[in-house]
Amino acid sequence: MASGAVRRTRFAPSPTGLLHLGHAYAALLAEREATSGQFLLRIEDIDRDRCRAEYEDAIYQDLIWLGVQWQRPVMRQSDRMGAYRDALARLAPYSYPCRCRRGDIRAALSAPQEGGLPAGPDGLVYPGTCRGRSLADAGPDDVIRLDAARAFDALGIDWIAFRDEAIMPGHDHALTRDQFLGGIGDAILSRRGMGTSYHLAVVVDDADQGITVVTRGKDLFDSTYIHVLLQKLLHFPTPLYHHHRLIRDDAGKRLAKRDDARAIRHYREDGATPQDIRRMLAL
Numbered sequence: 001m002a003s004g005a006v007r008r009t010r011f012a013p014s015p016t017g018l019l020h021l022g023h024a025y026a027a028l029l030a031e032r033e034a035t036s037g038q039f040l041l042r043i044e045d046i047d048r049d050r051c052r053a054e055y056e057d058a059i060y061q062d063l064i065w066l067g068v069q070w071q072r073p074v075m076r077q078s079d080r081m082g083a084y085r086d087a088l089a090r091l092a093p094y095s096y097p098c099r100c101r102r103g104d105i106r107a108a109l110s111a112p113q114e115g116g117l118p119a120g121p122d123g124l125v126y127p128g129t130c131r132g133r134s135l136a137d138a139g140p141d142d143v144i145r146l147d148a149a150r151a152f153d154a155l156g157i158d159w160i161a162f163r164d165e166a167i168m169p170g171h172d173h174a175l176t177r178d179q180f181l182g183g184i185g186d187a188i189l190s191r192r193g194m195g196t197s198y199h200l201a202v203v204v205d206d207a208d209q210g211i212t213v214v215t216r217g218k219d220l221f222d223s224t225y226i227h228v229l230l231q232k233l234l235h236f237p238t239p240l241y242h243h244h245r246l247i248r249d250d251a252g253k254r255l256a257k258r259d260d261a262r263a264i265r266h267y268r269e270d271g272a273t274p275q276d277i278r279r280m281l282a283l
Helices: 019-031 055-065 081-090 103-107 148-155 177-183 197-210 223-233 262-270 274-282
Strands: 009-011 040-043 072-074 095-098 142-148 157-164 173-175 188-190 215-216 240-244
Touching: 009 019, 009 188, 009 215, 019 055, 019 215, 019 240, 019 262, 019 274, 040 055, 055 262, 055 274, 081 188, 081 197, 142 223, 148 177, 148 223, 157 223, 173 177, 188 197, 197 223, 262 274
Parallel strands: 009 040, 040 072, 215 240
Antiparallel strands: 095 142, 142 188, 157 173
16 A cells, blocks of 8 residues: 555454453554544444344444544445355355365364364364365355365466565565465355355455455454455455454453453443543553
């Protein structure tokens, strides 16, 4: 991204629980990194079994209390299934249905090998058991996977890369084709009962919202390689990335929504101010 260009960022929480200090840090940082008011809010609610309206309402309440301001309207993923279906159709030449469960994948990888079982950003690297199946053979309980090798071949590239302004700024973070296939593998594009996946939805949404700087936690760093590959296949621009530090508890454990005692709502109820939260987060 050219120096001086408008920086358009977003905060994209899932309404599956109350926001905690980690979310506050992500939202405040993303707002700070935007320029000219180009900060957006997106509700990532594709997991209909876990998402709740009361949690979405709490997101708005907590962000308003923190003083965060965003452009309207708010994008909600549950309203965008047509966009994900269109993207999935465009990726059909590089996709296949998969009926394997986690146990099947673990069993297929269970042969003794040095270094243990290969794991990537989504867990165990899929061994390709269903890779020969046709989309015409897809059943209602199948997921749809990206055939990463076919994708690289179609693009005619041997590596993919992105820039991160927080981790080694000014340098490319790159993976070769072989590194991608061995360390990440065939990512899921559409999960059972969802019609999409995090990887597909976030790529489509960032492109449609014109996001130029993606701010998110370091835990999603490796997933970015999947997103860059999808961006190339869908002819989307690759934004600049900013993978920020994670907020941890006193024991060094990353905060999760199950850490209810650290919820922003409870700090509010205990009399904390937005300035107190910013000081706690060193912002």
